[in-house]
Amino acid sequence: MMTGVTRSHVVDLTHAFAPGQPHGPQFDDEQRYCGMTIEQDGFDTAYHRIAGAWGTHVDAPAEMVAGGRTIDAIPAGELVLPLIVFDISAEVAADPDRCLTLPDVLQWEQRHGHVPAGCFAALRTDWSRRWPDAAAMHNRDAQGISHTPGWTLEALHHLLDARSVTAIGHETINTDPGMWTTAEPPDGGTGPDSARRLHACEAYVLDHDRYQVEILTNLHSLPPTGAHIVVGVGNAQQSTAFPARVLALLPYDRPADHH
Numbered sequence: 001m002m003t004g005v006t007r008s009h010v011v012d013l014t015h016a017f018a019p020g021q022p023h024g025p026q027f028d029d030e031q032r033y034c035g036m037t038i039e040q041d042g043f044d045t046a047y048h049r050i051a052g053a054w055g056t057h058v059d060a061p062a063e064m065v066a067g068g069r070t071i072d073a074i075p076a077g078e079l080v081l082p083l084i085v086f087d088i089s090a091e092v093a094a095d096p097d098r099c100l101t102l103p104d105v106l107q108w109e110q111r112h113g114h115v116p117a118g119c120f121a122a123l124r125t126d127w128s129r130r131w132p133d134a135a136a137m138h139n140r141d142a143q144g145i146s147h148t149p150g151w152t153l154e155a156l157h158h159l160l161d162a163r164s165v166t167a168i169g170h171e172t173i174n175t176d177p178g179m180w181t182t183a184e185p186p187d188g189g190t191g192p193d194s195a196r197r198l199h200a201c202e203a204y205v206l207d208h209d210r211y212q213v214e215i216l217t218n219l220h221s222l223p224p225t226g227a228h229i230v231v232g233v234g235n236a237q238q239s240t241a242f243p244a245r246v247l248a249l250l251p252y253d254r255p256a257d258h259h
Contacts, residue, residue: 008228008250008251009249009250009251009252010247010248010250011218011221011222011227012217012218012245012246013056013217013218013229013246013248014056014216014244014245014246014247015056015131015215016055017050017054017055017056017243018030019031020132021131021132022133022134022138023051023054023055023173024051024053024173027053028049028051030048030050031048031049031050032048032049033046034046034047035047050243052240052242052243053241055215056213056214056217056243056244056245056246057214057215057243057244058071058211058212058213058231058233058244059206059211059212060206060239060241061207061209061210062206063206063240063241064195064196064202064203064206065206065207068206069209070237070239070240071233071236071239072235072237072239074211078166078167078211079231079232080228080229080231081228081231082118082119082120082229083119083120083222083227084115084116084119084120084121084122084224085122085123085124085219085222085223085227086104086105086108086122086124086224088125089124089125089126089220092125092126092149093126096147096149097147097149097177098149099149099150099151099152099155099177100123100149100150100155101152101154101155102154102155102157102158105158105159106158108224112225114163115159115165117163118164118165119165119166120165120231121159121168121169122168122169122216122222123149123150123170123171123219124171124219124220124222125149125171125172126171126219126220127149127170127171127172128171128215128217128219131215131217137172138173139178140178140182144182145179145183146179146182147178148178149177150175150177150178150180150201151168151170151201152201153200153201153204156204157204160204160205160210165210166210167212167231168212168213169212169213169216170212170214170216171216171217171219172214173214173215174199174202174214175199175201175205175212175214176198176200180198180199180200181198183198213231213244216246218248221248222248226251227248227250228249229246229247229249230246230247230249231244232245232246232247
């Protein structure tokens with residue numbers, strides 16, 4: 001699978017995380033505590049109290065599927081994959097609610113061929129340029145509705161069922177557009193049924209035993225095809241989500257874009 005990328009240009013797709021960064025409203029902020037100091041102990045170490053779904057992170061199927069695969073159950077072979085990129089950044093600049101549609105995917109396939117089975121499909125929106133401004137990342141209106149881009153169920157149906165992609169990733173905090181995730185649940189509740197209605201696209205991905213990576217960056221540096229992705233997630237036992245260092249590898253004959 002890695003033929004031709006042994007000598008590669010490396011693009012870091014990961015935000016460095018820290019207290020005060022943008023995050024989902026359901027999570028507390030990161031807290032850090034001193035563990036040891038060089039002056040007293042010879043080592044500089046710290047405790048980090050964070051949610052598993054923190055910063056650039058992997059969501060495993062078990063995050064929304066009882067009995068689903070956890071982080072440590074994702075085999076290493078699923079963490080190094082061919083990478084394709086869908087670019088709707090121009091459309092999102094004009095309309096922050098713009099999502100990747102099935103026609104977008106089919107148009108991509110007309111230019112680049114069928115989405116290859118077993119790949120990682122990333123959605124470029126350039127939303128990561130707003131990081132680390134929390135207000136800009138959430139982009140809420142006066143009524144508290146968030147206006148952020150995302151995926152559509154129709155596009156995901158094609159990618160997961162017809163093309164058998166292994167995983168997806170995006171620059172936003174959620175898979176689903178903000179106007180869905182911040183809408184009032186029909187029953188006014190906060191239980192699993194409401195969560196699945198508000199996060200229908202994420203549930204669809206995880207229900208299909210795929211994983212996803214959220215809050216990616218630097219997708220603007222990548223071509224639509226030709227790169228590989230390395231998802232360096234911590235191998236946390238029974239964890240449903242965990243931070244990751246995510247890298248893209250580009251053969252030297254496919255230099256990264258710089259725009």
